[in-house]
Amino acid sequence: MFFATRCLPGGGETTPPPSDPTTPTTTPTTPTTASPVATGGLDAKMKAKGKRYFGTATDPGTFGNSQVASIIRAEFGSVTPENSMKWDATESSRGSFNFGNADALVNFATTNGKLIRGHTLVWHSQLPGWVSNINSASELTTVIQNHVATVAGRFKGKIDHWDVVNEVFEENGTFRNSVFYRLLGEQFIDIAFKAAKAADPNAKLYINDYNLDYAGSKINAMISLIGRLKSRGVPIDGVGTQAHLIAGNSINSVPAQIRALAATGLDVALTEIDIRIRKPVTSALLTQQATDYATIIKACVDTPKCVGATVWGVSDRNSWVDSTFPEFDAPLLFDDNYAKKAAYTSASNAMN
Template sequence: MTNKLYKLFFTLIAVIAFFNCNNNTKKEDSTTLKESFKNDFLIGTALSNLQINQTDSQLASLLKKEFNAITPENDMKWEQIHPQKDTFYFDVADKYVELGEKYNMHIVGHTLVWHSQLAPWMQNVKDSITLANNIENHINTIVKRYKGRIETWDVVNEALNEDGSFRTSNFHEVMGDSFIAHAFKLAAAADPDAKLVYNDYNLWKPEKRAGVVKLVKNLQAQGIKIDGVGMQAHWSLEGPSIKDIENSIIAYSNLGVKVSFTELDVTVLPNPWDLDGAAVEQSYEQFEGDPKMNPYPVKLTDSGQTQLAKRYEDIFNLFLKHKDKIDRVTFWGVNDGQTWLNNWPINGRTNHPLLFDRNFEPKKAYNSVLALKK
């Protein structure tokens, strides 16, 4: 073989290798959560303070690769962002929004009005006019600051009891249920283009579902903008049933609003006291240190991985069935090391509720979800 033929041969090999590499890269890039479901709904995750500050390059890489929507875990809640009447703390919130813009993500603001994690100065306001004015100042200041940048707001969070009645809170005691209409009106005026959501847990329950339907219809009857219902999805391997979740998706969609799954995780740990819900104030100190309550202190067993994978497969099958009604699915955490369920409702446990383990490696559940799109 002549030198020219040798050169031509090796040039062809190099060209083939180049195109194979590019094709493989494209294939790998498309095999991610956000790419697999890009025509169905957004795939989001919640970010902690440390993650917003981008101190972990491994996490930043996974975030950019797998997700196209973000929610702040705590840093936009009242006690963090508005700790004193005349003091707003925007440092972390600004970084959070800048991070979302950097990666071209759908940015969620969480949450404007919530009875929990409320600044102490707000907890004992007993005059309705003062309380309404404080809410107005809070919402106007925050929403207008991020107008056109934060695309969805969880306007009111967890205002209902399990039976669908209004939760006892200082907001409700002082203003009645008008505080909800007040908050949504203010948010809509502060940023008319933002999507406005009512967010709560256990919205698969028929009684609580009825309460949400009534709440949404009441706002709509007053001509007040509401774009969606956020179903927190703090679920377990056993429940809620797919049918109960489906019934709620349909009921909320029939109101003319979109459904979001805003805080998805699946606990793999036992709850023998029939724990139900996600109220942060619940605690069960008597179970701390009980090995029966912490069966996977190091890692999830193979059988546990299989159970979790099947549960996520069933959940996402349902989501895909109703993708026309759903605009976002947000996991409450990037990986198992971050999850709030490690310490709730029992301190010191090791939970494994997400699709990525503590080393940022995809679990069997991740593969079961992606397989639905292949």
């Protein structure tokens, strides 16, 4: 494992981007079943290869920009909410749910014929303090079940994939010391998946993690966990590998790990792709980044169980990398001025 500093979880959004204030609400939206639609750009090429989507992460704070919205409409077939469906955004106070930004994301997606990857239901980060302070296993079980039922249930019939449980492992393959694991052991995963299945039976249910891109303890632990979950009859459909990468750093190892995850029998998705470049950004590094994007997109194309790929944002102008890794820059397919980069061309060509 080459990371001196790990990729922060779930896209690493330690502070959600600013967005318009919303009024807490519990009124459900009318369900409509999402389905793939004819799209141009990257998504059309991915579908031509028998995959389900080529997607991006966004939220009202980014797709509110007309240039970003236009790119999403033209290029991407799926959207993942960057922050608006996380626990702190949807239930910051116990039993008080706020779906303003999540509803806006879902409405944008459905209006424009995009699939939605729900992200994420149970995660140790961006977790309200009231959840972290629970000290009863039975109480936490009830809280997980209620949160998942309410959030997943609100969008029943609209979500294609749900990242039900996110980032459960440390780098050495041990379980993360979260409130969920401390009180419930790995059974918290079973509880969350069963609640999600009950809330939205037709959504595909995923476990998602970062640094599954290299052989070692973490991916081995994930594969072992998947085997246990399947043996217990947990309703799990897929595994997401985030693919937050660094240009030029052993990315040739990624295809083998995608195949290893596919060998579990689950669907595989590349869920949060970005390939950051150490400053100063040079033409040579941009060329390397382009090569690396081609490597991982082709790996998905070449793996039958890989259903799709999502880049974690539209343009370099709005990326979590800027604030989290200030020594890095330029991780995405479009530059600060929303122009296509060499990485865009290479990702596109990888699907030819």
